[in-house]
Structures are given as structure tokens and as C-alpha cells.
Amino acid sequence: MTPTGTARRHSGLALALYGLLNPIPPGFFIAAWIFDIIYVYSYNSLWTLAATWLITFGLIISIIPRLINLVHVWVGANLSQTSAPRVDFWLNVLVIILSIFNAFIHSRDAYAVVPQGVIISTLVVLLLCVTNIQLALRVRQTYEG
Template identity: 65%
Template sequence: MPPRSTVAVVLYEWLNPIPLGFFVAAWLFDIIYLYSYEIFWTQAASWLIAFGLVIAIIPRLISLTHVWPGTAARQPAALKLHFWAWALAVILSIINAFVHSRDAWAVVPAGVTLSTMVVLLLFIANLQLALRQRTA
């Protein structure tokens, strides 16, 4: 397996947690909106999802180049599962961004459901990777 670029690893480790923070904050804002119906919260969640998606691009591309080219058979299952879970979370977040672009009253319950699915998916992906790397 060829060595990984130090710059790519540093960028990945530096940028990878940031989208998770944006998506969790958007999820919390969706829950607040669910109980308050203050339009500010759904607009803020919409912006957080958009920022999370923009920042998620670089770590996903780095992950793509580190997990799959030529050595996919030798990569640990934890990395592959982490990659696919993040990919699915990004796709759900894109759909969620479109849901949040609608009128504020139309965001509930689809926006809250999608935000919850994204956060749970990312939590499971990161947890399984951490637990498998701990035992390796």
C-alpha cells in the first residue's frame, strides 16, 4: 500500500469533524424550531446544513482517494463502512438542504427526521471506526 500524503492526512483530520458539528447544530436547531415555531431556527439550520456540506467536500474527496484506489480489498472494513456512512449522510444532507429551502412551516417533520437520520448515521460511523481502531 503506498504511503499517504502527510498534507492530505492533516487536512482530513483537521476538516473531518467540522461538518459533523454543523450537522449536529442544525439538528438541535430543528428540534428547537419544532417546539418554538420561531422561523429563525429553521433558517439557521438551513445555513448550518449548507456550510456543513461545503466543508464536507474536502474530507470526502481525501477519504475517497485513501480508501478505494487499487487497494480496496486490503482496506479494513471499518474504513469502508465509515466512508459509505458518510457518503449516505452527505446525500441525506443534500436532500435536507432542499427540504430546508422550502417555507418554514413545510420543514417539519421532514427536516427534523432527515437531520436526526444524518446525526445518527454519523454517530454510528464514527463510533464503529473508533471502537475498531481501538482494538486493532
């Protein structure tokens, strides 16, 4: 609530940018995970190089949606500490932190990426699945409630 007693409105442009850019980084991270799995079976170093670029692009593009989400969750409407947007925010922050470590692992020689790179890529994809399931349940509650 603002000092005048009216609910705070969020910027339409910010919400549009968030809706446009938020689904892109998971695509990059999932593609990097698939490329890591392909590398495990083929040992063609091209796959780890491509995975490195995908992780990097995913991290770069994830900056804007996370900043918008930060303002929306922490400055916006008064939400309880355990609300779905806050859980979504923290899960995405954890995905970004793991992806940063993953980018450093993938910057090594191709043979040094396995198994740590594959394990972290798998953890990132699992966290993305949990985040999207949580988001789907939140949308479902919005429509039912």
C-alpha cells in the same frame, strides 16, 4: 502495493487536512438538528433559517475530507471490501446524500420544514453516531491488535 513491491505512502498534507476538516461537518449537522428541535417547540422561523445555513456549510466543508477519504480507501492500501475504512466511507456518503435532501427541504418555507426536515436531521445524526462508534471501535482494535 506499488509495482516496486513497497507499500504506498499517503500524503502527510492530505492526512492532516482530513484530520482537520473531518470533524467539522458533523458539528454543523448536529447543530442543525438541535435548531430543528428548537423550531418545533418555538415556531420561530429564525431557527429553520439557521439550520439551513448550518446544513449548507456542513455540506461544503465535507467535500475535501470525503475526496481525501475516497483516494485513501479506493486507491490506497489494499483493504478488504468489508474493512472499517470502507464502511466509514459509505456511511459518510449516505450522510451527505441525506444532508443534500435535507438542504432542499430546509429551503422551503419555515412551516413546510416540519416534520420531514426534523426526521431527516435525526437520521443524519443517528448515522453520524454509528459512523463515530465504528471509527472508535476501529481505533480501539488498532491499539489492541
